[in-house]
Amino acid sequence: MTRKPHDCLEIEAELIAAATGDAEPSAARRVEHHIGACGACRGEFHRYREIDGVVGTLRGVAGGADAEVRARQGLESRLAGLRSRLLSYHVFPSPLGHILIARSEHGVSLVEYLHGRSDVSASRLGRMAGVELQEDSAELETLHRELLEYLRGDRKRLEWPLDLRLARSDFHRAVLRATAAVPYGALTSYAGIAAEIGKPAATRAVAQALRWNPLPIVVPCHRIIGTTGTLTGYSGDKIGLKQRLLAVEGIKAKGKRSDSHVERGMLYHYERNDQHEYCLPTCGDIVRHPIGPVTLLASRELAGSLGLVPCTSCRPDLHPLAA
Amino acid sequence: MMGAQPFETIVGAHHGEIYRYLRRVTSRPTEAEDLSQETFLRAYRSYRALDADANVRAWLFAIATNLSRNHFRSEKRRRIALQTASVENREADPEGPEDEALFGEARALVESTVRGLPLKQRLAFIMRKIHDLDYEAIGQGLDCSPESARAHVFQALRKIRVNLNGHALPPAGDADRRPSRSIDMEQPR
Numbered sequence: 083m084t085r086k087p088h089d090c091l092e093i094e095a096e097l098i099a100a101a102t103g104d105a106e107p108s109a110a111r112r113v114e115h116h117i118g119a120c121g122a123c124r125g126e127f128h129r130y131r132e133i134d135g136v137v138g139t140l141r142g143v144a145g146g147a148d149a150e151v152r153a154r155q156g157l158e159s160r161l162a163g164l165r166s167r168l169l170s171y172h173v174f175p176s177p178l179g180h181i182l183i184a185r186s187e188h189g190v191s192l193v194e195y196l197h198g199r200s201d202v203s204a205s206r207l208g209r210m211a212g213v214e215l216q217e218d219s220a221e222l223e224t225l226h227r228e229l230l231e232y233l234r235g236d237r238k239r240l241e242w243p244l245d246l247r248l249a250r251s252d253f254h255r256a257v258l259r260a261t262a263a264v265p266y267g268a269l270t271s272y273a274g275i276a277a278e279i280g281k282p283a284a285t286r287a288v289a290q291a292l293r294w295n296p297l298p299i300v301v302p303c304h305r306i307i308g309t310t311g312t313l314t315g316y317s318g319d320k321i322g323l324k325q326r327l328l329a330v331e332g333i334k335a336k337g338k339r340s341d342s343h344v345e346r347g348m349l350y351h352y353e354r355n356d357q358h359e360y361c362l363p364t365c366g367d368i369v370r371h372p373i374g375p376v377t378l379l380a381s382r383e384l385a386g387s388l389g390l391v392p393c394t395s396c397r398p399d400l401h402p403l404a405a
Numbered sequence: 406m407m408g409a410q411p412f413e414t415i416v417g418a419h420h421g422e423i424y425r426y427l428r429r430v431t432s433r434p435t436e437a438e439d440l441s442q443e444t445f446l447r448a449y450r451s452y453r454a455l456d457a458d459a460n461v462r463a464w465l466f467a468i469a470t471n472l473s474r475n476h477f478r479s480e481k482r483r484r485i486a487l488q489t490a491s492v493e494n495r496e497a498d499p500e501g502p503e504d505e506a507l508f509g510e511a512r513a514l515v516e517s518t519v520r521g522l523p524l525k526q527r528l529a530f531i532m533r534k535i536h537d538l539d540y541e542a543i544g545q546g547l548d549c550s551p552e553s554a555r556a557h558v559f560q561a562l563r564k565i566r567v568n569l570n571g572h573a574l575p576p577a578g579d580a581d582r583r584p585s586r587s588i589d590m591e592q593p594r
């Protein structure tokens with residue numbers, strides 16, 4: 083290159099920008115002024131304009147349209163794969179210890195007590211094959227907040243879309259769906275759920291399915307107890323958690339560990355009848371009928387909301403149980 | 406926070422352009438296919454966290470540019486790509502209409518110069534001159550300031566100018582008819 087005067091070197095970048103339609107107005111004016119007086123730069127300016135013209139024709143040139151369509155189809159299929167395996171999760175503290183919530187694009191797929199640990203390595207997520215994990219507190223913030231409200235007793239429903247794919251079988255999914263339908267403040271038994279899904283002999287299998295419940299609290303397996311009122315089990319041996327969750331709903335339990343049982347004398351009873359009447363525990367010998375056929379209810383309001391009416395002989399409307 | 410639009414909409418609106426960008430950056434259809442798919446898979450993982458008023462197009466270009474830079478980090482890989490590029494490109498680009506034929510030779514020279522540019526200059530040049538991205542967006546993908554992005558494009562044009570030295574070019578009539586881009590580039594994002 084020939085040596086250029088200082089002014090020409092100084093304005094070169096702006097000159098290129100101006101010639102290729104890429105300069106700010108003030109720079110374009112400076113260039114215009116300069117090339118008015120400098121023939122060499124005027125030549126350069128026109129040369130760059132010509133180059134810009136050639137560059138402009140590159141825009142229309144792309145790879146084959148077929149390849150583009152192929153790439154798009156490949157993307158759709160890889161995207162579908164990613165969507166089905168991607169779970170976003172967040173771990174947060176709660177009155178029941180650290181809890182992990184994970185969700186897919188279909189819905190919430192895991193609620194997990196981390197039992198004294200506070201990081202994802204304690205989660206069963208780490209042992210799952212074919213799952214891609216992504217920490218995402220922003221996406222799970224609403225769920226987190228609603229769960230804390232629930233645990234404080236400020237919220238009675240968790241109306242979350244659920245993704246039951248982490249359940250182990252269709253039978254487990256049927257158990258979870260039936261359990262999810264047990265209302266806030268009500269109790270039934272494993273046998274009751276077995277009957278509900280049309281497998282009355284499968285009581286133990288129901289208990290196993292709830293032992294593996296991937297969505298505790300939101301699928302309220304804590305509302306499922308033994309036919310006599312014993313709490314039986316929860317999240318391994320965490321009967322205390324079950325008691326606390328029931329207490330939030332106004333249901334008291336007595337005794338420790340395997341002796342732990344709900345106080346039927348403090349709860350309203352409903353056993354299926356054509357009049358849809360619910361009773362006091364002192365009505366006839368209903369208190370000795372197995373839970374399952376009998377549903378226990380924490381309050382008269384709950385009974386009313388389920389479309390039940392007070393029994394005309396024991397009159398729970400006139401003799402409310404002590405709160 | 407959910408993204409403002411469903412992801413299908415984002416794919417529908419931008420896949421073609423991102424693919425063509427990567428097609429030009431890589432010069433090989435299979436690499437472009439892989440990288441464009443990776444771009445959108447990566448975007449899918451994080452689009453929910455995107456602000457509702459985010460510039461989705463610039464964001465996708467930044468992801469694609471980052472992936473390209475990782476891809477070419479191995480210089481050897483790039484050399485192999487370059488060796489095959491000239492052949493494949495010729496096959497992929499049919500002769501244009503008659504008035505474009507005038508540009509044929511000059512265009513081939515420009516293209517080969519662009520392929521030989523250092524990666525950042527090449528990426529900046531393609532984003533600016535082919536896809537009209539503003540320098541702010543170009544800087545995002547290249548991890549540099551808008552001023553550096555502008556300097557990359559400037560250097561690229563200078564090299565093209567040098568390589569075309571002494572080569573007869575058609576007059577800049579087409580360039581005159583194209584709208585000036587001197588205003589939109591300065592708009593804030």
